[in-house]
Amino acid sequence: MTEKKMILGLALTSGYGNLSGAWRAPHVDPSNYAKVEANIRYAQAAERGGFAFLFTPDFPAVRGDVELSGIQNIMDPLMELAAISQATTHIGFVATGSTTFQEPFNTARQFKVLDVMSHGRAGWNAVTTSDQLVSANYGRAVAGRDERYQRAHESIQIVEALWGSWERDAWVKDQSAGRFLDGSKLQPINLQGQYVASRGPLAIPPSEQGQPVIFTSGGPSPHLLELAGRYASGFIAEVWSIEEARAQRQLVRNAAKQAGRNPDDIKYFAGLMTTVAPTVREGLDRRIAVSGDVIEARLPHLESLLGVHIDPNRYDEPLTTEQLAAAQASPMDPRSEIVLRVAREGWSPRDVFAHGVIDYHPVTVGPAEVHADHMQAWLEADAVDGFWVSPDIYEDGVDAFVNEVVPELRRRGIFPEEYVGATLRENLGVPDQYGADSRLKSAADTE
Ligand SMILES: Cc1cc2nc3c(=O)[nH]c(=O)nc-3n(C[C@H](O)[C@H](O)[C@H](O)COP(=O)(O)O)c2cc1C
Structure with a gap:
């Protein structure tokens, strides 16, 4: 301590x-x-x-x-x-x-x-x-x-x-x-x-x-x-x-x-x-309920942040093992390291962005x-x-x-x-x- x-x-x-x-x-x-x-x-x-x-x-x-x-x-x-x-x-x-x-x-x-x-x-x-x-x-x-x-x-x-x-x-x-x-x-x-x-x-x-x-x-x-x-x-x-x-x-x-x-x-x-909430899931839901439109608009950016193709029909499913293996944090954006870490935790693209990974400052949820x-x-x-x-x-x-x-x-x-x-x-x-x-x-x- x-x-x-x-x-x-x-x-x-x-x-x-x-x-x-x-x-x-x-x-x-x-x-x-x-x-x-x-x-x-x-x-x-x-x-x-x-x-x-x-x-x-x-x-x-x-x-x-x-x-x-x-x-x-x-x-x-x-x-x-x-x-x-x-x-x-x-x-x-x-x-x-x-x-x-x-x-x-x-x-x-x-x-x-x-x-x-x-x-x-x-x-x-x-x-x-x-x-x-x-x-x-x-x-x-x-x-x-x-x-x-x-x-x-x-x-x-x-x-x-x-x-x-x-x-x-x-x-x-x-x-x-x-x-x-x-x-x-x-x-x-x-x-x-x-x-x-x-x-x-x-x-x-x-x-x-x-x-x-x-x-x-x-x-x-x-x-x-x-x-x-x-x-x-x-x-x-x-x-x-x-x-x-x-x-x-x-x-x-x-x-x-x-x-x-x-x-x-x-x-x-x-x-x-x-975002302070009893669980991470409840925190993400709170953020999606209020800022869902902003999150929706950001979803297409995930491809360039991680360098892998992501099917727009699968924005609510975690990335596959193959996608995660191929994904790389973009050296152009310091936030993409956080994007990759959160994606590897098994969150779907929508939840990745609900974590606030590309907001102006680090975001903590939960x-x-x-x-x-x-x-x-x-x-x-x-x-x-x-x-x-x-x-x-x-x-x-x-x-x-x-x-x-x-x-x-x-x-x-x-x-x-x-x-x-x-x-x-x-x-x-x-x-x-x-x-x-x-x-x-x-x-x-x-x-
Ligand atoms: C966290 C943060 C908060 C800032 N808040 C303000 C602000 O309230 N008003 C403002 O005019 N500029 C604000 N700035 C901008 C800078 O203080 C600075 O004026 C701007 O970056 C231009 O300066 P530069 O020529 O050194 O880039 C903020 C910057 C940061 C990083």
């Missing part, structure tokens, strides 16, 4: 859950997209289970097949999290905010207010948005990577400087002396970059954790690694295997070291999509042990510090995870019995920071 404990975040990617048909499930209110009350319920359930944070991605645009699948985004993450913060006490909030489209002054202001409102539970997932539809909503073309990352460095440096521009002891609040603030402790930052600038100061006091915790997310490009290494305390990843995650986590940790920081100060989270085995293996292989968990249908999927999987993780000694502290920083186990990271001064000055 390992001493290491995992950290969990809960992804709120829509009002309904990660299955594209979650909004249509009979026990789900189809109006939840516009009901913050539903997200409050899910946040409270996650808090009951000791989740360190909610993670809200953000692609502010109408994308994908909205007629069938709904909108894969919550209405406005920061606004909703502000409401959720007033109905919870310990869970943190890692909200995505774009360095490409937001002005750093707005970002600094809104995230720090969330941090103050929530008594030190806010985080900022700083993303270099490149989505064309989002870009169009801001009336701009998508800039190249160099420009987006230069803007990101400048934005984060300005945001951090603004956060620190109200000195910790500036707020005197001395009623008898008639002195509200020590004005000398609110100083302009006067930062002028190539793309963004701000004078400051920011008129918002420190929170219980000083300032929000910075995260980043994405693939391990040299650009993103440099950004993460310098500023991030959390990294939201997209990885399919233990080996991939372990190698990527090492790159992220090395990047922090190169920037003059302690690698343990950046926590690495892999995605995990869950009773608590299935999920706990996956998470324990990744943790003990030093592939992760934790997971961002994305349940199939929030309405009962968050409770099922909390009631079934969390006790199993605790029984195995790999998840804390209770919250370590009251702030996000404490629950992540990352150090105090106020303003810019002083260890980065020389690097920042060369920008």
Whole structure:
């Protein structure tokens, strides 16, 4: 048994859950997209289970097949999290905010207010948005990577400087002396970059954790690694295997070291999509009932993923011994290894896809042990510090995870019995920071 404990975040990617048909499930209110009350319920359930944070991605645009699948985004993450913060006490909030489209002054202001409102539970997932539809909503073309990352460095440096521009002891609040603030402790930052600038100061006091915790997310490009290494305390990843995650986590940790920081100060989270059910069969049936159309559409892909002919009339029968002997995982797609493993367990093509084998992130389906085995293996292989968990249908999927999987993780000694502290920083186990990271001064000055 390992001493290491995992950290969990809960992804709120829509009002309904990660299955594209979650909004249509009979026990789900189809109006939840516009009901913050539903997200409050899910946040409270996650808090009951000791989740360190909610993670809200953000692609502010109408994308994908909205007629069938709904909108894969919550209405406005920061606004909703502000409401959720007033109905919870310990869970943190890692909200995505774009360095490409937001002005750093707005970002600094809104995230720090969330941090103050929530008594030190806010985080900022700083993303270099490149989505064309989002870009169009801001009336701009998508800039190249160099420009987006230069803007990101400048934005984060300005945001951090603004956060620190109200000195910790500036707020005197001395009623008898008639002195509200020590004005000398609110100083302009006067930062002028190539793309963004701000004078400051920011008129918002420190929170219980000083300032929000910075995260980043994405693939391990040299650009993103440099950004993460310098500023991030959390990294939201997209990885399919233990080996991939372990190698990527090492790159992220090395990047922090190169920037003059302690690698343990950046926590690495892999995605995990869950269907908790008494048996694997019942879990697959739940997924087929809600997302059967998506699974049906994927069935023809099995041939190319495994390199064998599969008769469309036999999608509900396990592959034959001959087919399995001839099957090979496609080197073009890291997920095909999982496809082959599941097919070899004797599942039919429809059930193979019901396992979520080509979803955006690894999927676990079945009773608590299935999920706990996956998470324990990744943790003990030093592939992760934790997971961002994305349940199939929030309405009962968050409770099922909390009631079934969390006790199993605790029984195995790999998840804390209770919250370590009251702030996000404490629950992540990352150090105090106020303003810019002083260890980065020389690097920042060369920008
Ligand atoms: C797990 C994960 C979550 C992401 N969430 C968001 C998001 O919410 N909003 C966004 O604009 N980009 C998001 N991204 C995209 C990246 O952060 C990044 O902006 C994008 O990959 C473009 O950067 P690049 O030029 O380095 O490829 C996410 C990426 C990953 C892997």
